[in-house]
Amino acid sequence: MRVIIIITAALILLGIVIFSVPSDSNSGVISDNKNLILKIENNSSFLESPIEWGGFKIATADIDKIRETSVSENSKKNLSETDENAIFKEIKFDRNSIVAPESCDSFETVIVNPAKFRELASNGTVNLDLMGEDYELKLQEREIQKPNVNSYMGYIAGKPQSSVFFTVKDESIDGCINVDFFNQSYGIASTDEKYDGKIVHLLWKYYNEGGEEEIKKNHSLDPLEFSLKNNDKKSHEIHIELLDFYNNSAFKENYTMNPEDEIFSPEITVEPGYYRYKIILDNKFTFEQRVTASYAANLGGSEKIYLNIRDDPDNPIEFVSEIS
Numbered sequence: 573m574r575v576i577i578i579i580t581a582a583l584i585l586l587g588i589v590i591f592s593v594p595s596d597s598n599s600g601v602i603s604d605n606k607n608l609i610l611k612i613e614n615n616s617s618f619l620e621s622p623i624e625w626g627g628f629k630i631a632t633a634d635i636d637k638i639r640e641t642s643v644s645e646n647s648k649k650n651l652s653e654t655d656e657n658a659i660f661k662e663i664k665f666d667r668n669s670i671v672a673p674e675s676c677d678s679f680e681t682v683i684v685n686p687a688k689f690r691e692l693a694s695n696g697t698v699n700l701d702l703m704g705e706d707y708e709l710k711l712q713e714r715e716i717q718k719p720n721v722n723s724y725m726g727y728i729a730g731k732p733q734s735s736v737f738f739t740v741k742d743e744s745i746d747g748c749i750n751v752d753f754f755n756q757s758y759g760i761a762s763t764d765e766k767y768d769g770k771i772v773h774l775l776w777k778y779y780n781e782g783g784e785e786e787i788k789k790n791h792s793l794d795p796l797e798f799s800l801k802n803n804d805k806k807s808h809e810i811h812i813e814l815l816d817f818y819n820n821s822a823f824k825e826n827y828t829m830n831p832e833d834e835i836f837s838p839e840i841t842v843e844p845g846y847y848r849y850k851i852i853l854d855n856k857f858t859f860e861q862r863v864t865a866s867y868a869a870n871l872g873g874s875e876k877i878y879l880n881i882r883d884d885p886d887n888p889i890e891f892v893s894e895i896s
Contacts, residue, residue, distance in 0.1 A: 659685050659692075659700065659745075660760075660775065663767055678703060679776035682760075683767055684745045689738070693724055702749065702758050703777050709736050709749070732817035732845040743771050753844055753866065754783035784844075787867050794873030795839035796847065796865050802829040802881045804888075810881070811852040812837075817845055829881065849877065851889065859889060 660682045680703065692698045698709045711726035720742050728734035731751055738747035744762035751757060757778045765772040802808060813824035823840045842865045851859045863875040873895065880890040 659689050659698070660702075660773075661685075662775075663772065675778070677777050677779045679774060682773050682775050683770040684760075684773050686740050686742060686745055689740055689745060690722060693722070693738075693740075700749075702775070707749065707751075711736065711738070727846070735846075745773065752784075754787060755780050787869060791867040791869045793841055793844070794866060794868035795841045796863060796874050796876070797839055798837045798849065798877045798879065800827060800829065800833075800835040800879050800881070802831055802833045804881050804883045805831055806883075807831065808881055809854050811850075811855075813850045814840060814842075815848050815850060816842070817847070822847065851879065853881070853888060857888060861891060861893075863893070 661684075663681045663683060689698065693711045693713065696711060698711060700707050700709060708729040709726055710729055711724040714723040714725055716723045722738075722740045724736070724738040724740070724747075726736045728736060728749070728751060733750075733752040733754075735750045736747070738745060746761050747759070749758040758775065759778070760773055760775045763772050763774060796814065798812065800810065800812075807828065807830045810827045810829060811824070812827070814822045816822055822842050823837075825837075827835055829835065844866050845864070847863050847865055849861045849863065851861070853859070861877060863877060865874045867873060876894045878892040878894070880892075881888060882890055884890075
């Protein structure tokens with residue numbers, strides 16, 4: 573019996589969609605809440621500071637659709653390669669009984685060890701071997717209101733365009749590892765099948781060689797921008813610095829703002845990747861906001877941020893983010 577594994581091409585390409593934009597608009601705006609701006613100590617660094625990721629406007633893919641994948645119970649199975657932390661164990665199938673999804677470059681069927689993943693993730697680092705390639709994942713747990721479910725977000729060490737998302741349950745791991753914006757990503761999803769009492773998972777790889785080069789031909793870099801407005805009754809001193817993934821400064825400026833003053837930044841043209849604004853108000857309060865720089869493509873470009881200084885001791889800066 574031949575088994576056809578069907579996975580929607582868009583889900584394989586996106587895994588988890590970053591920067592969700594309404595279909596009837598070219599921009600999406602997210603209003604401020606306490607999770608969008610991180611209040612930190614002045615000596616924080618990009619790689620070690622808390623990663624709330626609230627400003628990244630992330631929407632998860634529908635894992636249930638991925639679970640429509642089926643695996644033949646009559647297929648020949650045997651355990652083979654294991655990653656160094658024993659989180660994924662590959663199950664070899666008779667390739668004659670499987671038709672691979674056209675949209676992915678390669679795939680494996682695996683069983684997983686959620687307990688081991690949680691143990692390593694609690695220390696902030698998980699090393700994975702994904703189809704022969706080693707990655708060091710830097711993760712932070714997100715707060716969710718579901719029992720026995722853990723959600724993690726982060727990035728790959730040394731990969732400035734990377735992003736990582738996982739949902740871990742007692743018997744399953746679902747997630748997406750984006751190595752960069754345009755070329756390479758991995759996805760893992762649980763199925764309804766079991767092997768030796770454990771849930772069978774599908775691990776696949778998507779690789780689009782020359783993806784960024786193709787975008788460069790038709791789209792230009794979209795610069796980062798910000799604006800400041802002082803709606804407080806007092807004057808304020810504000811320092812803003814833009815730092816790249818490696819903590820190098822791409823822009824910095826000091827401003828003195830009287831009541832009702834409004835300032836617009838110059839266009840800050842940088843390479844695609846993740847960046848963070850470091851904002852110091854009156855040499856007392858430090859905030860950080862992470863943003864993404866990209867190309868001015870049809871599905872959106874770089875993030876613009878709008879900062880509003882207000883008379884609120886608990887939240888003196890209101891933040892709004894917009895995707896071009």
